[in-house]
Amino acid sequence: MFAKLKKKHDSICLEDLNNILLVISLLLLSISLIFVKNVLILTIIFVFIYELASHLTSNKYINFLSNFLGIILFAYLLLHFLDLNFLNFDILYILKIIIKSLMFLDYLLIVFIDIKRKKLKIIKSKKRNIKKYTFKELRNKKIDEFKNNNLKVIEEYQKINEINKNSDYYKVIKDNLNNKSTNDLEEYVWVNYLRFYKNKRYNVINVFDKMNFIFIIIHVIILLLAIFVR
Numbered sequence: 001m002f003a004k005l006k007k008k009h010d011s012i013c014l015e016d017l018n019n020i021l022l023v024i025s026l027l028l029l030s031i032s033l034i035f036v037k038n039v040l041i042l043t044i045i046f047v048f049i050y051e052l053a054s055h056l057t058s059n060k061y062i063n064f065l066s067n068f069l070g071i072i073l074f075a076y077l078l079l080h081f082l083d084l085n086f087l088n089f090d091i092l093y094i095l096k097i098i099i100k101s102l103m104f105l106d107y108l109l110i111v112f113i114d115i116k117r118k119k120l121k122i123i124k125s126k127k128r129n130i131k132k133y134t135f136k137e138l139r140n141k142k143i144d145e146f147k148n149n150n151l152k153v154i155e156e157y158q159k160i161n162e163i164n165k166n167s168d169y170y171k172v173i174k175d176n177l178n179n180k181s182t183n184d185l186e187e188y189v190w191v192n193y194l195r196f197y198k199n200k201r202y203n204v205i206n207v208f209d210k211m212n213f214i215f216i217i218i219h220v221i222i223l224l225l226a227i228f229v230r
Helices: 002-010 019-035 039-056 060-079 091-128 135-160 168-175 177-203 210-228
Strands: none
Touching (some): 019 039, 039 210, 135 177
């Protein structure tokens, strides 16, 4: 069960999130941080941000900020159990402001990095696909290239093994040239189109799917909790 949950967790890709929803979610979280007063809700917001940050562990700034935020929040929770009346200032209030500010900064970085990564992938995809061919065009364009390449291999093989060009063996090899070239071409065509469709999703940044719906619902729930739970 744990292995299945971990696999599901690791399969979550922030790059599937809609850019517009990411900006809206940043706005919703900012409003939530303004209203939130309950320590438990503040902790829930941290856990949610930390979870998002765990999918961007390659970024050292987000990594450091998320871990540092966790330490400060833990200290803030511990201070609630201490008698701090001897202080001339409200240290809990100051820590809360610092925590909220760091949460906003952490989330802002997550949104910025996610959008930036998608933009880079879209640009790379466009560069790779400056000219798009249909299956028929790609076959017609590449068939001669594969025939020439295979012919060079055959001639090299013939020289190395000193095969007589008038022999039946050489004729059989030459007769299979078209079949070999056709098979190589089909493999090339399908591999390239599979790559294209695999990367095509990076060009579709305005799809409102199940993951995006759940993502925005979580922000709405956090906002409602921050406003009504005191």
